Amino acid sequence: MKFWIPAICILVLGVALPLAPINEYVFYAGYVVLTFVVMATAWNILGGYAGYVNFGPPAFFGIGSYAAVVLFKSMNAPLAVQIAGAALMGGLLGLGVGVLTLRLRGIFFAIATVAITFILETLMTNWRYVGGATGLQLLRPPVELYESYTRMLFAVMAGMSVGAVAIARYIQTSWLGRGLRSLRDSEEAAEASGVPTLKLKLFACAVSGALMGAAGAPMPMYLSFIEPPSTFNLSYTVGSLGGAIIGGAGHWAGPIVGAILLGTLQQIVTVTVSGEMNVLVVGVLLVVFVVAAPEGILGLARKIIRR
Amino acid sequence: MFSLDLLLEALVFGVLLGCFYAAVSIGLSVSFGLLDVPNVAHPAIMVLGSYATWVLAARTGLDPLLAGVLIMPVFFVFGVLVYRFYYETFERRGSEAGVRGLAFFFGLAFIVEVGLILAFGVDQRSVEAAYIGRSFSFGDYRIPMRMIVAFAVALVLTFGLSIFLRSTFVGRAIKAVAQDEPALRLMGANPVRIKQWAFGIATGVSALAGAMLIIVSPVEPAMDRLYIGRTFCVVVLAGLGSMTGTLAAGLILGVVESVVLMQFGASWAPAVAFGLLLVVLGIRPQGLFGR
Numbered sequence: 305m306k307f308w309i310p311a312i313c314i315l316v317l318g319v320a321l322p323l324a325p326i327n328e329y330v331f332y333a334g335y336v337v338l339t340f341v342v343m344a345t346a347w348n349i350l351g352g353y354a355g356y357v358n359f360g361p362p363a364f365f366g367i368g369s370y371a372a373v374v375l376f377k378s379m380n381a382p383l384a385v386q387i388a389g390a391a392l393m394g395g396l397l398g399l400g401v402g403v404l405t406l407r408l409r410g411i412f413f414a415i416a417t418v419a420i421t422f423i424l425e426t427l428m429t430n431w432r433y434v435g436g437a438t439g440l441q442l443l444r445p446p447v448e449l450y451e452s453y454t455r456m457l458f459a460v461m462a463g464m465s466v467g468a469v470a471i472a473r474y475i476q477t478s479w480l481g482r483g484l485r486s487l488r489d490s491e492e493a494a495e496a497s498g499v500p501t502l503k504l505k506l507f508a509c510a511v512s513g514a515l516m517g518a519a520g521a522p523m524p525m526y527l528s529f530i531e532p533p534s535t536f537n538l539s540y541t542v543g544s545l546g547g548a549i550i551g552g553a554g555h556w557a558g559p560i561v562g563a564i565l566l567g568t569l570q571q572i573v574t575v576t577v578s579g580e581m582n583v584l585v586v587g588v589l590l591v592v593f594v595v596a597a598p599e600g601i602l603g604l605a606r607k608i609i610r611r
Numbered sequence: 612m613f614s615l616d617l618l619l620e621a622l623v624f625g626v627l628l629g630c631f632y633a634a635v636s637i638g639l640s641v642s643f644g645l646l647d648v649p650n651v652a653h654p655a656i657m658v659l660g661s662y663a664t665w666v667l668a669a670r671t672g673l674d675p676l677l678a679g680v681l682i683m684p685v686f687f688v689f690g691v692l693v694y695r696f697y698y699e700t701f702e703r704r705g706s707e708a709g710v711r712g713l714a715f716f717f718g719l720a721f722i723v724e725v726g727l728i729l730a731f732g733v734d735q736r737s738v739e740a741a742y743i744g745r746s747f748s749f750g751d752y753r754i755p756m757r758m759i760v761a762f763a764v765a766l767v768l769t770f771g772l773s774i775f776l777r778s779t780f781v782g783r784a785i786k787a788v789a790q791d792e793p794a795l796r797l798m799g800a801n802p803v804r805i806k807q808w809a810f811g812i813a814t815g816v817s818a819l820a821g822a823m824l825i826i827v828s829p830v831e832p833a834m835d836r837l838y839i840g841r842t843f844c845v846v847v848l849a850g851l852g853s854m855t856g857t858l859a860a861g862l863i864l865g866v867v868e869s870v871v872l873m874q875f876g877a878s879w880a881p882a883v884a885f886g887l888l889l890v891v892l893g894i895r896p897q898g899l900f901g902r
Binding site: 351355357359404405407408409410411412414415416418419420422423425426427429430437538541542545546549553580581583584586587588590591594595598 | 651700713722725726840879882896
């Protein structure tokens with residue numbers, strides 16, 4: 305209840321806020337921040353709980369975006385179907401990555417996920433149906449209830465954020481989370497103690513991938529455009545990993561704090577300074593945090609409270 | 612369309628390209644292969660070397676290759692400092708160094724890349740020298756002169772480093788630290804100092820590799836992303852820390868990439884290194900000449 309009452313309040317707020325007469329830009333920027341909340345939360349399930357560093361969030365995000373585009377272009381599917389399809393593709397890709405990298409840990413796993421990102425980008429660059437290298441313009445369907453499509457997408461992403469956090473929290477507090485943490489500390493010891501390490505790893509890969517895929521689904525509609533380089537951009541990696549680590553990896557609340565802080569800061573820097581500078585800010589913050597405060601903001605807060 | 616002539620040309624070009632790939636990977640082969648440092652920032656540091664070469668060559672009119680040699684000591688010191696910092700903050704504390712060490716080098720790569728964009732913009736940069744733009748022909752084949760220069764430097768670099776590791780005191784110490792660090796400690800040697808030299812050498816070599824990169828093709832800041840695939844593919848395929856293996860693996864990648872380029876076109880080329888890397892990781896993670 306301590307979790308669910310605030311969660312439902314935030315959900316209602318996220319859905320109702322876009323109905324209010326607030327400046328459109330708030331939702332335009334807020335949508336991106338919420339996307340990073342989902343991405344960082346998803347990254348945390350594999351990276352924070354199980355200790356597997358995924359450098360390939362853009363692969364999952366991108367496959368979600370392209371799945372949505374294919375569904376939209378081929379059968380004019382509504383957004384909900386696009387998101388479901390994207391989550392399915394992301395989950396399948398996660399499962400595939402898990403199976404392919406069974407024996408890999410640490411940097412090998414991380415590099416394999418980078419490889420998958422670039423291979424998917426190359427595949428999409430060469431696939432004419434989804435626009436290939438030049439990209440594809442998309443016409444947004446009319447929107448009901450909300451004043452604009454962006455406002456509607458904000459509400460959808462708010463819902464997905466709450467959903468993703470609820471899933472991450474459930475995993476963390478159940479036996480699944482304990483199993484994943486034992487994977488992180490010592491895979492051999494966990495296996496020897498009867499923890500189903502393989503199944504848990506595949507499960508974490510699939511859930512994390514599905515959430516990232518879902519987060520990518522509305523992006524083409526948000527931009528009214530899709531092209532491979534920006535969809536499979538490694539800056540999504542910095543955002544997801546940075547959000548989780550800066551907030552505090554390993555706890556479900558960490559990525560929320562980190563992603564909201566980072567995302568908001570990025571939006572401010574993009575507007576006031578430049579787009580390049582916002583990536584630099586995240587990179588610098590990421591390095592500062594892994595060096596000086598490895599437990600993230602949550603860890604810092606815990607230290608202050610304990611004193 | 613498939614022709615023997617075209618295939619032969621692809622092979623020749625692939626061999627040249629392969630040597631170049633071996634040379635750009637040799638620094639990583641030391642830092643990651645021998646020292647187990649998750650140095651994903653290696654390609655970014657190499658591109659930094661390209662820009663340093665470009666600045667020096669453009670300002671002073673020096674030959675880019677000479678400029679590359681001149682910046683090596685600066686990069687050596689930079690490498691020593693980076694390793695010192697990495698050791699003090701991650702390796703020494705031990706716990707969870709995997710996730711944090713990776714995140715550190717990934718963040719470093721991004722800072723270098725974006726720093727270059729802020730300093731020099733996103734435009735492509737290239738250097739000039741007598742051998743750039745000319746080509747060397749025998750029979751019907753034409754081979755760009757700059758590939759031959761890169762090929763020669765690559766061979767010197769790979770064999771030089773290989774001999775250095777095999778027959779000098781410091782080189783053997785570096786191999787020893789890779790083989791059995793606790794034993795080295797028991798012998799009264801300081802593994803951290805040896806590793807910092809090794810990392811410095813790896814970084815210095817990357818600077819020269821960066822100079823070759825800008826000789827072979829124009830360079831832009833985000834180029835390091837592609838080279839994550841190429842360098843890691845070569846190092847993993849070689850088997851961690853094997854110098855001659857690095858040359859062999861570079862040749863394999865160069866030939867495969869060149870054949871794919873000729874047969875399927877440039878749009879498929881980026882996937883070759885990453886695809887090969889995935890195949891190696893999936894089938895034989897210890898590589899061809901794994902230790």
